[in-house]
Amino acid sequence: MSLLQYPVLKKMRVVPLSGTYRRAFFLLMVYSLLLVATTVILFPIFWMASSSLKPSGELFARDLTMLPIHWTLENYQNVWVNTKFPIYFWNSFKVAALSTICSVLIAMYAAYAIARIEFVGRYTYGLVLLITQMFPHILLVIPLYLLIQRMSMLNSHFALFLAYTAFSLPFTVWLLRGFFEAIPAELEEAAEIDGASMLTTFHKIILPLAGPGLAAVTMFSFIRAWNEFLFALVFLSSRELFTMPIGLASFQEEFTFRWDLIMAGAGIITLPVLLLFLLMQRFIVQGLLGGALKG
Amino acid sequence: MLVKKRARFAYLMILPSMVVITLLTLVPLLDGLIVSIQSQDLARPDPTRFVGLAHYSRALIEDEDFWSSLGRTLVWTVGSVVGAYCLALFLALLVNIDIQGRKFFRALFLLPWVVPEVSTALLWKWLYGDEFGILNFILKSLGMIDSPVLWLADPALAMPSVIAVQIWKLYPVMFIVLLAALQNVPKELHEAATIDGANSRQRFLYITLPFIRGTSVIITLLASIWSFQNFDIIYLLTGGGPAGATKVLATLMYQKAFWGSEMGYAAAIGVLMLVVLLLISIAYLFAYKVQKD
Numbered sequence: 294m295s296l297l298q299y300p301v302l303k304k305m306r307v308v309p310l311s312g313t314y315r316r317a318f319f320l321l322m323v324y325s326l327l328l329v330a331t332t333v334i335l336f337p338i339f340w341m342a343s344s345s346l347k348p349s350g351e352l353f354a355r356d357l358t359m360l361p362i363h364w365t366l367e368n369y370q371n372v373w374v375n376t377k378f379p380i381y382f383w384n385s386f387k388v389a390a391l392s393t394i395c396s397v398l399i400a401m402y403a404a405y406a407i408a409r410i411e412f413v414g415r416y417t418y419g420l421v422l423l424i425t426q427m428f429p430h431i432l433l434v435i436p437l438y439l440l441i442q443r444m445s446m447l448n449s450h451f452a453l454f455l456a457y458t459a460f461s462l463p464f465t466v467w468l469l470r471g472f473f474e475a476i477p478a479e480l481e482e483a484a485e486i487d488g489a490s491m492l493t494t495f496h497k498i499i500l501p502l503a504g505p506g507l508a509a510v511t512m513f514s515f516i517r518a519w520n521e522f523l524f525a526l527v528f529l530s531s532r533e534l535f536t537m538p539i540g541l542a543s544f545q546e547e548f549t550f551r552w553d554l555i556m557a558g559a560g561i562i563t564l565p566v567l568l569l570f571l572l573m574q575r576f577i578v579q580g581l582l583g584g585a586l587k588g
Numbered sequence: 589m590l591v592k593k594r595a596r597f598a599y600l601m602i603l604p605s606m607v608v609i610t611l612l613t614l615v616p617l618l619d620g621l622i623v624s625i626q627s628q629d630l631a632r633p634d635p636t637r638f639v640g641l642a643h644y645s646r647a648l649i650e651d652e653d654f655w656s657s658l659g660r661t662l663v664w665t666v667g668s669v670v671g672a673y674c675l676a677l678f679l680a681l682l683v684n685i686d687i688q689g690r691k692f693f694r695a696l697f698l699l700p701w702v703v704p705e706v707s708t709a710l711l712w713k714w715l716y717g718d719e720f721g722i723l724n725f726i727l728k729s730l731g732m733i734d735s736p737v738l739w740l741a742d743p744a745l746a747m748p749s750v751i752a753v754q755i756w757k758l759y760p761v762m763f764i765v766l767l768a769a770l771q772n773v774p775k776e777l778h779e780a781a782t783i784d785g786a787n788s789r790q791r792f793l794y795i796t797l798p799f800i801r802g803t804s805v806i807i808t809l810l811a812s813i814w815s816f817q818n819f820d821i822i823y824l825l826t827g828g829g830p831a832g833a834t835k836v837l838a839t840l841m842y843q844k845a846f847w848g849s850e851m852g853y854a855a856a857i858g859v860l861m862l863v864v865l866l867l868i869s870i871a872y873l874f875a876y877k878v879q880k881d
Contacts, residue, residue, distance in 0.1 A: 341711040357725045401607035410598035425613050429817035432858040436616035459612035491597050520704035522820045538706040559707035570702040574695050
């Protein structure tokens with residue numbers, strides 16, 4: 294026994310020493326790789342921010358500098374005062390917020406039913422939701438356009454609101470279902486024994502517990518509507534109604550080569566979602582992993 | 589009785605969602621099929637006329653644009669999914685190492701995912717700019733080029749350039765999913781293998797890879813569906829140009845529907861896209877199953 298252990302002991306005396314060097318070298322490697330990767334990947338975002346804070350003379354210079362020489366907010370001011378951007382901002386916010394509220398309100402009941410109640414078609418409905426969620430939305434653009442046209446609702450925010458609500462529903466139900474399933478069933482059973490109706494139980498007991506889940510799906514839904522481009526492009530034609538993504542895209546023709554305006558505009562669209570993401574990062578990651586992709 | 593009552597309650601709860609999804613997703617889907625066998629012309633008294641499979645034969649036989657766009661769509665999809673997967677796996681393996689600040693890096697690597705498509709496209713267009721683009725400026729400062737590279741205007745370079753943007757936008761979701769899968773690999777397995785003398789390459793191939801294979805299949809399939817249908821990035825960066833070098837099915841369809849007012853033909857392209865996607869998904873899952881058995 295002691296003879297067998299001997300080589301092991303001998304090894305253990307040597308290994309830790311060289312191990313620390315190897316570990317240090319390894320860590321150095323890992324951190325330098327991480328640093329390189331971060332620099333490369335975040336550079337476009339950095340460059341957008343930096344460009345938007347430069348006076349336009351520095352944007353179109355022979356020698357570009359990484360950081361502005363003269364920091365300025367004049368590009369943001371120009372976009373906000375001299376273009377229709379505040380209108381676009383408000384339009385985006387309105388459509389995204391209303392469709393998010395509506396889809397979360399509708400989705401939470403459906404998600405609860407699928408998570409907790411036995412009924413015929415429960416599995417099938419879940420499957421339909423999953424498939425509609427994966428379904429490429431671009432294929433709906435023509436039939437929905439024709440539908441909206443028949444209803445004479447083209448060029449209205451209501452059309453966009455309908456489309457965004459419908460698009461975010463399957464995903465929202467699917468995600469919320471996962472969150473509801475994680476809540477212990479004993480709570481509802483106890484409430485039921487106490488004579489509470491199912492609806493009361495849901496409103497008073499389950500919903501408050503699903504707070505993080507509701508926050509996550511609200512975020513997701515809002516960000517998606519806020520960023521959406523194709524349907525806004527197809528449905529809206531008058532500038533007064535443009536949302537920010539198509540408003541900014543139209544800058545390319547309206548203000549050719551005004552990259553100062555375009556970068557500041559891109560900054561204005563990106564900033565709110567970036568902040569939301571950083572604030573809610575934990576929930577969002579949880580949500581992404583929980584319901585969205587694993588099913 | 590109680591079960592029945594509960595079921596009735598459940599139907600009531602799913603009803604609103606069902607109505608919305610049926611009216612705004614399922615019915616339009618069928619409507620798309622119908623439109624694809626019609627000729628849509630709002631100028632005529634009967635705006636819709638049945639034309640049978642004329643649009644399909646036009647796409648598959650007469651219109652050379654369809655096949656070449658399909659080819660480019662496949663290049664675009666495969667290029668961006670393979671690229672994004674490799675990048676995502678590399679970063680996930682890095683962040684999976686037990687080090688200080690990994691949560692911080694995890695958050696940073698997710699950032700491109702939240703940047704709106706329109707900002708993504710426009711900021712890359714600015715990076716790629718030939719005269720004042722930072723990319724050309726850096727390459728020139730390093731002495732690697734003499735004259736600016738026309739990233740988006742050169743037909744040979746346009747496709748790789750737009751694929752790079754799509755990789756940047758696509759990899760974060762793959763990264764976070766792969767990272768979660770990697771965290772499910774039991775540490776003991778790696779320790780045991782190390783003691784048995786397996787090197788890191790062997791440990792990756794025989795321990796890590798089998799554990800993340802299922803996740804990889806699902807996430808690459810989903811990413812393929814997303815890329816295949818992607819419209820925003822290409823439309824905003826090149827609009828399908830230069831000289832059609834980046835014209836994919838999504839932009840072809842948009843062009844036919846909203847510039848050419850050929851709704852019926854565009855709807856047929858849409859249906860064909862769906863068929864191709866279904867075929868790809870089936871072939872993909874089939875290949876995975878065969879390989880697994």
